[in-house]
Amino acid sequence: MNRVIAIYPGSFDPPTNGHLDLIQRGAKIFDELVVAILRNPEKTALFTVEERLEMLRECTGQWKNVHAEAFDGLLVDFARNRGAQAVLRGIRAVSDYEYELQMAWMNRKLDSSLETVFMMPAADYSYLSSRLVREIASLGGALAGFIPPLVETRLRARLGVKLNSRK
């Protein structure tokens, strides 16, 4: 039987409920889903790759066909090494589309056997991003519903901001 393996790549700095929503959807349609954090020396991140891996592993433990890994180099090479047939990416709004389409075309050019599959998160997460989460956290705003509690605890600790009880 042909097992379909997909890679869900990204920065995940930090993982949000939007990411988890997509992981849950991906876990339903793929036999195996590898959540892959890019080791990107060009981008300054709030959390180290190891911290992000730990958070993702804790948040995705309930899905037995999901695991998290870090990768560097080209996504298509990582996908080939893992025997993956697909790349999963989320599209929240039209504004995501151009960037995502460009990446998908380029990845297809680099490896025509790899398919990019786009999925939409729940509408509630259509305006959610890691960047906005970092910004709201740094300004002491309420994050309930945007990120898992374990991510919130680590985010507040990292930023040294008091927990805001506003909902």
Ligand code: PNS
């Ligand atoms: O969450 P992000 O930051 O939008 O994810 C971007 C990511 C990691 C998917 C993309 O930068 C990537 O795949 N980088 C790996 C290097 C690579 O393969 N570059 C060519 C992509 S067309």
